[in-house]
Amino acid sequence: MKPTNPIFTGIETTIFETMSRLAMAHDAVNLGQGFPDVDGPEDIRKVAADALLEGPNQYPPMLGLPELRQAVADANKRFYGLDIDWQTEVLVTSGATEALADSIMALIEPGDEVILIEPLYDCYLPLVKRAGGIPVRVRVTPPTWELDLEALAGAFTENTKSILINNPMNPAAKVFDDREFNEIANLCVKHDVFAICDEVYEHLVFDGATHWPLMNFKGMRERCVRIGSAGKTFSLTGWKVGYITGAPKLLEPIAKAHQFVTFTTPPNLQKAVAYGIAKGDSYYETLAADLQAKRDRMAAGLQELGFGVLPCAATYFLTCDISGLELGDNDVDVCMKLVEEAGVAVVPVSAFYASDAPTQFIRFCFCKRDEVIDEALSRLSAYLLPDKAVARN
Numbered sequence: 001m002k003p004t005n006p007i008f009t010g011i012e013t014t015i016f017e018t019m020s021r022l023a024m025a026h027d028a029v030n031l032g033q034g035f036p037d038v039d040g041p042e043d044i045r046k047v048a049a050d051a052l053l054e055g056p057n058q059y060p061p062m063l064g065l066p067e068l069r070q071a072v073a074d075a076n077k078r079f080y081g082l083d084i085d086w087q088t089e090v091l092v093t094s095g096a097t098e099a100l101a102d103s104i105m106a107l108i109e110p111g112d113e114v115i116l117i118e119p120l121y122d123c124y125l126p127l128v129k130r131a132g133g134i135p136v137r138v139r140v141t142p143p144t145w146e147l148d149l150e151a152l153a154g155a156f157t158e159n160t161k162s163i164l165i166n167n168p169m170n171p172a173a174k175v176f177d178d179r180e181f182n183e184i185a186n187l188c189v190k191h192d193v194f195a196i197c198d199e200v201y202e203h204l205v206f207d208g209a210t211h212w213p214l215m216n217f218k219g220m221r222e223r224c225v226r227i228g229s230a231g232k233t234f235s236l237t238g239w240k241v242g243y244i245t246g247a248p249k250l251l252e253p254i255a256k257a258h259q260f261v262t263f264t265t266p267p268n269l270q271k272a273v274a275y276g277i278a279k280g281d282s283y284y285e286t287l288a289a290d291l292q293a294k295r296d297r298m299a300a301g302l303q304e305l306g307f308g309v310l311p312c313a314a315t316y317f318l319t320c321d322i323s324g325l326e327l328g329d330n331d332v333d334v335c336m337k338l339v340e341e342a343g344v345a346v347v348p349v350s351a352f353y354a355s356d357a358p359t360q361f362i363r364f365c366f367c368k369r370d371e372v373i374d375e376a377l378s379r380l381s382a383y384l385l386p387d388k389a390v391a392r393n
Contacts, residue, residue: 007126008126008130011126019032019346023345026343026345031346033347037369038369039235041279044273045272048272051271058267060270062255063092065274068271070086079211084245091246092270093243094262098242098258099244100127101127106254106257107161107250108131112132113134114135114164115152115155115156115163116137117164118352120352120353121166124164133162142172145169145174156193163195165195168204170315173315178212186219189223194223195225199213201314214226225244229243233277241273291316295366301377306384316366320364335348335362338362342379342383343379346362346364349363
């Protein structure tokens with residue numbers, strides 16, 4: 001038979017799905033895949049349920065329901081001071097991953113260079129390659145996750161078409177600072193480069209900090225597309241409702257890609273997300289505060305067990321250094337041992353690199369109920385410190 005597409009043929013199942021399957025097989029606490037273990041606000045779910053029953057349940061507008069596009073535009077103004085025309089600068093997609101695929105297909109041509117910042121979310125690399133783009137990798141380096149600005153500047157060439165930025169960043173839990181973003185903006189303007197900004201964790205920022213989009217920086221209003229996710233903002237990851245904000249010249253071809261990928265998104269979910277986005281400040285403040293408390297709960301327990309907990313400024317994730325625990329030769333071995341022998345599933349950070357990855361870091365997901373976090377810590381304690389019972393509140 002003739003060969004199938006080499007980009008996807010034989011590609012490994014995502015590490016998140018792999019660890020989730022192993023968690024089920026070994027009856028382990030799943031701290032691998034990044035999803036909350038409780039559903040989001042009941043009032044949002046009720047709006048979706050009512051809209052499903054009331055209808056209509058036919059094709060909504062391809063760009064998205066006007067009420068959701070207006071809500072997205074209003075949120076850009078409310079949180080970031082951005083004046084967005086909802087009719088020409090907002091598109092609703094079936095999740096942020098579709099938004100990424102649409103943006104990459106629409107903006108990247110074969111031979112274009114695309115700068116990616118490692119560690120990187122796993123879909124970025126195959127999507128860029130399938131579009132014919134040439135990935136150019138730059139890294140943020142643990143434990144501080146600082147961006148090497150000289151290496152970044154060296155990555156830009158006359159062939160650079162786009163830079164893809166995840167901020168706040170999974171798995172590093174990093175929030176890019178103004179110095180880094182000013183340099184990125186300057187380089188984008190200098191080299192006439194687009195920025196695809198994956199900002200799905202925009203409302204999950206801790207310690208009193210706030211998210212600030214690259215679109216706000218000098219010269220970037222017309223160069224950025226920013227991608228948001230109702231799944232992350234409302235703890236409803238199964239809904240797969242995303243949205244793109246961008247200048248008309250960028251959004252127009254992205255919308256054409258969307259037209260031939262999913263065309264549209266369930267109308268009842270769109271109505272519910274529009275309702276949710278308009279929630280008061282207290283919702284967003286409580287969301288971040290609750291997750292920060294879970295971060296602190298897990299971090300304290302892991303530190304007590306000897307893990308080297310790295311800084312976590314945002315997202316659902318804690319990265320830990322395992323080099324002092326002598327549990328295995330590398331992060332993959334350690335993750336396999338923990339799921340099979342300790343009954344806790346986590347993710348090796350090396351899975352977020354294309355090659356030459358560091359192998360002493362693993363990622364824990366803390367967007368879980370307190371009792372689940374405590375059970376995971378208890379199991380890890382029993383495995384790592386069998387002679388010492390660790391009491392948990």
